Amino acid sequence: MAIIISQDGKNAQRVDKSDFEREGYLQNYIHENPESIPVYEIEEDKKLFVVAREFSTESGPIDALAIDKDGDIYVVETKLYKNPDKRTVVAQALDYGASLWRHSDYNEFINKIKNEINNKFKISFEEKTKDFFNINEEQVNIILDVLKRNLKQGNIKFVILMDAIEDRLKDLIVYINQNSQFDIYAVQMEYYKFEKYEIMIPKLFGVEVKKDVKTTKNSGTLWNWELFKQRLKDFGEEEVTAAEHIIEWARKNNIEIDWTSSQRGSFILCFETEGKKGFYPLSVTGDAMISWNAPHQGNYSPPPFDKPEKRAEILKRLKLVKGATIDSGNVDGYNGLKLPLRAITNDDARREFFSVCSWIKETLETEE
Structure with a gap:
């Protein structure tokens, strides 16, 4: 395939697809430009932080090891189409994942990553992670907790990165995703050169079928407090205590708790209005976060929160909660x-959070 480049609608030039000469160049490119891996097609705000190249395992070196802000671990394997090993690339990636799970001690695992980051960027892993994902220290600690649990449980995702992907490999990835617990994605990276510029066009395969599978699997298991508490214990007793505070406050204030059937578990605070639909702006997730849930309803929220500026006021008030990261424009x-x-285990933060929740309840009641 060729692309056309022009300036101001004139002087159009055809640029033919180029070839990567070495797999090492492709590895280095994603290390320096992790945004070129289009995981934002899985979730809009998702991006990968490539923490190491040639990460050693018992089965050999992983081309690239990456993480995301949810604490998920990604094994990234690169192959050029001309490489005769391309037919075994999925098995190779799974072998690396199994080796990570079976033979890696967490402290050794994270120390290797920290050394890689320090050697490359001359700052700590924690500082680089804060900067890369634009998060605070508390959220970095949560990422570390989730990384530890994912490594222990073997929850590892896989990305196969190639310059061209044959239909047989696409079919294999669809089959594995549809019939297993694995998350395997293929990225076809088309490469073009024009004067001093390089143009990369990435295309992601394997995401849509996985979304459908997750919807089917999740629909059968409804979370409850006992299951959710066990999940939160993987993070720590503080998370369990904080969730208990929220549930107890909801009970005392006649706010319903709606348990979901999502893969990681969550519950939603349901602000019901008599004779009207409810409002569900906040959720507590199995990733030990309190999250913004209002986009589910948007302008179909009950008055006055059907107005964007009124929903924005909730975020403005939540800015006063210590530990909260707010994007008022979002x-x-x-x-x-x-x-x-x-953060809710802190008395002041908890008081401020519940003050906002009470304001939501009172505002809805005033509109009745």
């Missing part, structure tokens, strides 16, 4: 609020 996006659950 009122209809899920990044409007990120609040570590453990």
Whole structure:
């Protein structure tokens, strides 16, 4: 395939697809430009932080090891189409994942990553992670907790990165995703050169079928407090205590708790209005976060929160909660609020959070 480049609608030039000469160049490119891996097609705000190249395992070196802000671990394997090993690339990636799970001690694992980051960027892993994901120290600690649990449980995702992907490999990835617990994605990276510029066009395969599978699997298991408490214990007793505070406050204030059937578990605070539909702006997730849930309803929220400026006022008030990360301009996006659950164990933060919840309740009641 060729692309056409022009300037101001004139002087169009055809640019033919180029070839990567070495797999090492492709590895280095994603290390230096992790945004070229289009995981934002999985979730809008998702991006990968490539923490190491040639990460050693018992089965050999992983081309690239990456993480995201949810604490998920990604094994990234690169192959050029001309490489005769391309047919075994999925098995190779799974072998690396199994080796990470079976033979890696967490302290050794995280120390290797920290050394890689320090050697490359001359700052600590924690500082680089804060900067890369634009998060605070508390959220970095949560990422570390989730990384530890994912490594222990073997929850590892896989990205196969190639310059061209044959249909047989696409079919294999669809089959594995549809019939297993694995998350495997293929990225086809088309490469073009024009004068001093390089143009990369990435295309992601494997995401849509996985979304459908998760919807089917999740629909059968409804979370409850006992299951959710066990999940939160993986983070710490502070998270359990914070969730108990929220549930107890909801009970005392006649706010319903709606348990979901999502993969990681969550519950939603349901502000019901008599004779009208409810309002569900906040959720507590199995990732030990209090999250912004209002985009589910948007302008179909009950008055007065059917107005974006009124929903934005909730975020404005939540800014006063110590530990909260607020994006006031993202009122209809899920990044409007990120609040570590453990922050609610602080008396002042908890008082401020419940003050906002009470204001939501009172505002809805005033409209009745």
